[in-house]
Amino acid sequence: MFKELDPLLHSELRLAIMSILLSVEEADFVYLKEQTKATSGNLSVQIDKLNEAGYIKVERGFQGKRTRTVCKITPVGVKAFEDYVESLKGYLNL
Amino acid sequence: MFKELDPLLHSELRLAIMSILLSVEEADFVYLKEQTKATSGNLSVQIDKLNEAGYIKVERGFQGKRTRTVCKITPVGVKAFEDYVESLKGYLNL
């Protein structure tokens, strides 16, 4: 009846990050911060977790002289997101 | 863009409890435990939180000689659930 909700995705901020990355091909730290209104610390930690899980790919590079962290969703991440949505539906009567 | 997800509902077990109570008029502790596969302790705690928030109404009575805890969703709970689902949609592209 109630399928498990992937704890990695069942988190407001991580879900928002994934949601953005699904619609946008890639997004950097600053953009994600603006969109989610998260603090830098929180965002950094949650990006890390998604990266560890292989749901996103993180690339640290440069934008001119400034550092730039770019995130991209992976196929594994897309699949996890889809599964999560499917599971959720069982709870929401959608 | 991303509306806040009511933290009281954004919890697997509490969401399952609410989901059941939306479809069933009322449910007792034992039934909820069976359906959710939660431990008694966890279930007890989460029922309490939903009760404190006024999302459900809890009545402790008797079934013959045994105790029986019956839960029912409240109008406030129904509203909160609906709002939660609306907010979630913003994350899921539904």
Added chain:
DNA sequence: CAAATATGATTTATAATATAAACTGATTTA
């Protein structure tokens, strides 16, 4: 009938998670 087992929970201790605050190191800018 006394001890053991089961039922229906609650309490509390611990593990996991989220979050903010503090910090780092580089870069502008005044």
Added chain:
DNA sequence: TAAATCAGTTTATATTATAAATCATATTTG
């Protein structure tokens, strides 16, 4: 060159979830 800003990371703390232990009563079994 000192102060402010940017792009993050680290760490400390607060919150939350969960399991383990406990409790009270009821029922079964030797």
